[in-house]
Amino acid sequence: MKHSVKLRKPLLKQLKADNLKGRIIQSQPIWVRIFHWGFAISLVVIISTGLQLHKPAHFLALNFSKVLVAHIVFSWFALGFLVLRFTDALIRKDDSLIPKIRDLKHFPKLMAYYFFLRSSPPPARKYNSGQLLIYFSWFLVFLLASFLGLASYWQGEHLIWVWHLVGGFQMIRWIKFIISIYFLATIPVHIYLSLTEDISRLQAMVTGYERKPPMKNESKNFPRIK
Amino acid sequence: MLSRRDFLKLVVKGAVLGNFSQLITPPLAKAVAAGEVHKLPVVMIETGTCTGDSISLDNIWTPTFSDILTNILDWRYDWIMNQVQGQEAYGILQETYEKMPHEYILIVQGSMIQRDNGHYNHVGYENGKLITGIELVRRIGLKAKYVVAIGSCATYGGPVSGYPNPTQSTGVQNILPERRVINVSGCPAHPDWIVGTLLHLALYGEPELEKFGRPKLFYGETVHNRCPRRRFYDQGIFATAIGQKECLFRIGCKGPVTYSDCPIRRWNDRYNWPIGCNTPCIGCTEPGYPDLMSPFTSHFPDIPFPGGTKVNTDSFGLGVLGLTSVAITGHVVTSLYKGRIQKNLLKTSAKTNHRPALKKAQAFHKYWLKKTNKI
Incomplete structure (x- = not known):
């Protein structure tokens, strides 16, 4: 037989808080989340339209002008989200995405963990060395691809030095293709690890809050929700 | 003058x-x-x-x-x-x-x-x-x-x-x-x-x-911008083999990356030009021709590897993606076998210290007659 006891909300909250595992802290501010999902959606459109423009699929009879327009528009969106993230990082003085030497020193240990030679990952700042390398490289190659895209969009009217440096339209196209392959190879790794390593971090990318292990010497009665 | x-x-x-x-x-x-x-x-x-x-x-x-x-x-x-x-x-x-x-x-x-x-x-x-x-x-x-x-x-x-x-x-x-x-x-x-x-x-x-x-x-101007078959490209109608009358982009036409006025000037006293006889433009006016433009029926040049082997760029891309898929699948299987995924999910998803235990409460019993053979 089901019995239901009605408790007052503050009391219920307190009971839940006492029973919560670890601490809940704000991990991803709103602008980071907006950037993450906005950039992710834009990138999906950019890569899929780019591949369609590169090699039209048999089963799709798409209007190519519209595909090109979508490719360019979402590239601008992605750049906008990137600027947003950059500004946010400047305002908050957030350097969590910039790899530092001390981060990279942990890289071999991290690889040992991923190859099952260690039972736990090495200590890290907000992001581990592998994440830092991949995220930072994404920023760089995306900026490079956007720049090359701009050069090819202007068809040699502007940024002529880029054409000379790279060696022509075909090379610009080739580099952009290789960059898209890099994204296509690393994004699944990112998704896989975010689903299987620490699911609460994935939750943080939606709600903003993440569960962390309890701090040492933490009192039981200490308020845990921050 | x-x-x-x-x-x-x-x-x-x-x-x-x-x-x-x-x-x-x-x-x-x-x-x-x-x-x-x-x-x-x-x-x-x-x-x-x-x-x-x-x-x-x-x-x-x-x-x-x-x-x-x-x-x-x-x-x-x-x-x-x-x-x-x-x-x-x-x-x-x-x-x-x-x-x-x-x-x-x-x-x-x-x-x-x-x-x-x-x-x-x-x-x-x-x-x-x-x-x-x-x-x-x-x-x-x-x-x-x-x-x-x-x-x-x-x-x-x-x-x-x-x-x-x-x-x-x-x-x-x-x-x-x-x-x-x-x-x-x-x-x-x-x-x-x-x-x-x-x-x-x-x-x-x-x-x-x-x-x-x-x-x-x-x-x-690029060949592509002045190509008489541009309308096919814009509508996504492509030839699948050399000799067909549609846009030849899918079979490696280099018109989009080649600058020349061939589409309007044409060749041999304006008699014809490559696309006019249903073969793709090979990009002969561009720097890097022919290495960057060959194979002529493919968009991207082959990537040379030490020892003289050349790999098609598309195959290279597919190879990298295949390798990633194999690596992820292998990691999933090993992680499941070693219990890492289960451990990580439990560690990071359990909401409370004490999970409420469920106890089966049987409210009533049903009894059914056994089927027996009548003598």
């Missing part, structure tokens, strides 16, 4: 009607006869070449090439056109170099062969010594009024500089960095492009050049 604006109009009109030389020659011949224009002294040096550009130049239909030689240009030295040979012919080149400095136009056809100081390409014999192509082009080029490189080989190295480039061939601009070289690229260059550039030089001086040193009036 024709104004520059009228000349540019004739370039476009001639491309559309297919009679550029016919349109341009009468006013020009009049101007030459009236003494308004001096006949341009021209010398042509052939280095590492198949002479295809000379053959292409011969294909001017009306007026004939001989009309141009007689009325418009002072064609002084050219292996194909020379009426004399040996020292007598070479003497004309030397005379032009010595007596007409900064007056003549140097046309170079063929790539600059640099291996072993250019000794795989001898183009002259002087005082008992063989003269290399790079030596002669540098010497004559430094005193020329204009230097014009015609054909893919002279402009950017072309097929001669193709992988693995055993002769270390390159374009004229690389061995004449002091001079601005006017590039009239193409494999071969269209006769209108060559004659049009020479006429512009004679009448108005150097034409406006685009990013790779080519005259904008011929190389200002």
